Amino acid sequence: MRPVSYNILPKKLESDISVVNMPDGYQGEGFFAAKLSDVVGLARKNSIWPLPFATSCCGIEFMATMASHYDLARFGAERVGFSPRQCDLLMVMGTIAKKMGPVVKQVYLQMAEPRWVLAVGACASSGGIFDTYSVLQGIDQVVPVDVYVPGCPPRPEAIIDGFMRIQDLVGNESIRRRNSDEYKALLGSYGIM
Amino acid sequence: MGLTTDHIKSRLTEKFGEQITSMEESYGMLSIEAPKEINLKVLNFLHDEADLGFRFLTDLTGVHYPDRTGEELAVVYHLHNLVENVRIRFRVYTSIDQPDVFTATGLFSSANWMERETYDFFGICFVGHPNLKRILNVDEMDYFPLRKEYPLEDQTRRDKDDDMFGR
Numbered sequence: 001m002r003p004v005s006y007n008i009l010p011k012k013l014e015s016d017i018s019v020v021n022m023p024d025g026y027q028g029e030g031f032f033a034a035k036l037s038d039v040v041g042l043a044r045k046n047s048i049w050p051l052p053f054a055t056s057c058c059g060i061e062f063m064a065t066m067a068s069h070y071d072l073a074r075f076g077a078e079r080v081g082f083s084p085r086q087c088d089l090l091m092v093m094g095t096i097a098k099k100m101g102p103v104v105k106q107v108y109l110q111m112a113e114p115r116w117v118l119a120v121g122a123c124a125s126s127g128g129i130f131d132t133y134s135v136l137q138g139i140d141q142v143v144p145v146d147v148y149v150p151g152c153p154p155r156p157e158a159i160i161d162g163f164m165r166i167q168d169l170v171g172n173e174s175i176r177r178r179n180s181d182e183y184k185a186l187l188g189s190y191g192i193m
Numbered sequence: 194m195g196l197t198t199d200h201i202k203s204r205l206t207e208k209f210g211e212q213i214t215s216m217e218e219s220y221g222m223l224s225i226e227a228p229k230e231i232n233l234k235v236l237n238f239l240h241d242e243a244d245l246g247f248r249f250l251t252d253l254t255g256v257h258y259p260d261r262t263g264e265e266l267a268v269v270y271h272l273h274n275l276v277e278n279v280r281i282r283f284r285v286y287t288s289i290d291q292p293d294v295f296t297a298t299g300l301f302s303s304a305n306w307m308e309r310e311t312y313d314f315f316g317i318c319f320v321g322h323p324n325l326k327r328i329l330n331v332d333e334m335d336y337f338p339l340r341k342e343y344p345l346e347d348q349t350r351r352d353k354d355d356d357m358f359g360r
Contacts, residue, residue: 098331131346133338134330 045171046076051087055094058121247272253307255315314339
């Protein structure tokens with residue numbers, strides 16, 4: 001018999017409804033004062049709309065991540081959008097051929113700010129095993145990437161871990177970051193104005 | 194009865210004589226070679242003659258033989274007689290300095306994309322092709338990737354660690 005080493009002990013449900021913790025702030029009767037960036041970050045990080053750009057086996061792992069067993073919806077990403085104009089997070093999963101590079105870039109350009117990019121798997125991160133003339137050696141050659149998930153393909157846990165790191169970035173991001181000179185220089189280096 | 198290899202051979206010898214430079218059978222399939230100047234004549238003959246009837250172009254591709262000086266590039270046509278279910282392989286060679294071969298698009302419409310692919314990967318220019326441009330690779334590519342002109346991967350490189358990239 002195959003030994004099962006995880007999820008074998010019943011775990012007590014801590015609460016029927018899970019609610020995120022309140023940000024730091026001052027509270028009194030009928031008011032609550034906090035930093036706007038904290039509140040905005042809290043709202044954003046718990047309602048990320050991912051746009052899956054799945055081209056190969058990492059996409060299959062992503063399907064498992066979205067499905068009931070791993071359930072990415074627990075992280076507020078219930079709504080997977082298939083229009084870049086509505087989405088916050090571009091999840092690139094799989095090998096991107098050089099010919100597809102402009103497509104990835106156009107999808108990125110169609111997303112509204114603020115936008116984040118998650119490169120899932122070795123191929124999207126670096127070209128992976130496809131060290132060849134036809135394959136883009138990492139999508140960071142065409143779009144800026146926030147988080148890289150290693151693995152070939154990564155397990156759903158790894159994708160969730162990458163997603164949670166995106167959540168950290170989203171939650172802690174300064175409201176003015178997208179107006180900063182560094183950010184403009186970064187986009188400028190990709191030829192995006 | 195059926196279409197026999199001997200019959201194809203004798204018909205070709207009768208028509209082209211010494212111009213067919215090689216006729217050999219490997220694994221039961223006839224392979225013929227001819228100078229590239231008469232590739233269309235041979236294809237037309239195989240296509241039009243009622244008793245040969247090779248009316249289907251299964252495949253068209255290129256091969257690079259770097260050691261064959263003066264005829265480095267080969268163009269291979271795989272033809273099929275669908276009625277008799279007989280296949281034949283036809284090959285022409287061209288030099289890599291002037292890789293011009295006449296197009297077969299006039300005879301087989303399916304040659305259009307296959308010749309574009311062969312051009313894309315081997316840089317063989319099909320003279321008379323209606324739309325000879327890259328089909329699979331990016332348009333900006335300035336080399337022909339399947340030519341054997343590129344060194345193998347440097348085994349000492351460290352930028353891709355096998356443990357991390359699943360190879």
